[in-house]
Amino acid sequence: MSYRTAIIGGGAAGFFSAIELKSVMPDMYVKIFERGRKVLSKVEISGGGRCNCTNSFAEVKSLSQVYPRGDKLLKRLFKIFGPRDVFEWFESHGVPLVTQDDNCVFPQAQDSHVIIDCFMREAETRGVRIEVSHKVRGIERVTKVGDFHGGSDAFLIDGEEFDFVIMTTGGMSDGASSFFRDMLGESIIDPIPSLFTFSINDARLHHLMGLVVENVLTSVPGTKFKSEGPLLITHWGVSGPAILRLSSYAARYLSERDYRAGLSVNWTGERNTENVRDYLSSVISENRSKMLSSYRPYNIQQRLWDYLLLKLGKRCRWDELGNKDVNRLTELLTNDIYQIDGKGTFKEEFVTCGGVALDAVNPNTMECKSVSGLFFAGEVLDIDGVTGGFNFQAAWTTAYVCAHGVLGKVNKGQ
Secondary structure: OOOEEEEEOOOHHHHHHHHHHHHHOOOOEEEEEOOOOOOOHHHHHHHHHOOOOEEOOOOOOOHHHOOOEOHHHHHHHOOOOOHHHHHHHHHHOOOOEEEOOOOEEEEOOOOOHHHHHHHHHHHHHHOOEEEOOOOOOOEEEEEOOOOOOOOOEEEEEOOEEEOEEEEOOOOOOOOOOHHHHHHHHHHEEEEEEOOOOEEEOOHHHHOOOOOEEEEEEEEOOOOOOEEEEEEEEOOOEEEOHHHHHHHHHOHHHHHHOOOEEEEEEEOOOOOOHHHHHHHHHHHHHHOOOOEHHHOOHHHOOHHHHHHHHHHHOOOOEHHHOOHHHHHHHHHHHHOEEEEEEEEOOEOOEOOEEEEEOHHHEOOOOOEEOOOOOEEEOHHHEOOEOOOOOHHHHHHHHHHHHHHHHHHHHHHOOO
16 A cells, blocks of 8 residues: 555645645655635635735845744755745746735736646646545544554544644644644644734724825834834724734734733834934924925825824924924824734734744654654744745745655655
């Protein structure tokens, strides 16, 4: 009989590992177990239905910029199968890709279904078995019976025996299964949300909903967590890349505080406060007789400027501002403080940090150190990235390494 591999989870990492397994070991029996009624559901909705499948990494100086957790491991694994390899893989499998100005990579068709169709086609052609609406009830280690290869132990999954198991169950948002707890114990890091928007209880701010402010600097006061980029004002608070990245960096910190913390917003994008103060001095010199509301520094949108002036509490001409007023305005523009009052979700996508601790797996194969034949790929690991295709890249990379980790054990006859 051929080797048998079970893949638990029919998402991005699950399908990629299954297809790669069958490409290098065509005779292997590979079966995907998916608890939901459909597979690849997260691929379908990601990127607004277009699937931001990776990133060019052209502006990433350090992986820690885009992977708050897992950057050191991925730096190692990208040498095996990195972003360029992913780009070439999809194009060689009939999915042309395009790189946007922001370095996000999408299918040329701008439709996630071309990736889903590719995966389904490859899985069917290669003979991958797929079982949906199947919640795995348990995984046991048993002595192999019959003509099975490699060692004396097998995995028994709902009555079926397998030589290898690849866990690709995603972010474990409903908590780790009893199997993970029983087998790995303290190697499970409690999963928590990693990409979310901030709720802010400020009705006047909510009236600005829909406003996008480019090049904003955000931070959590009293910490080293900071981010930059566009910020979107919503009817519940703030969102956009600057906020989502900050939520990812500060995920554990905010969770421990029940998502109650301060938020600093620098509306100017200027890091040097003295430069802002000097700029305001020049604005005063050149616009003495103008009302504050009629001249917008840094081309701030009128609605936002009116809101900030309400917070400043001044209705006067520019030349009527005293030194203390200029200091207050500088502070308002560069360190506008809000109180985070809970979190929201990022569209329909859900990313978590936590899961299987990285020191519990072999960094070259993604095999569990304590359970031979058990592998992990994708978000089930304590790896997560910011928005921009980085989480999918981690899924493809770890799935590829898993498949070749299984191949390595087969070649050794284990």
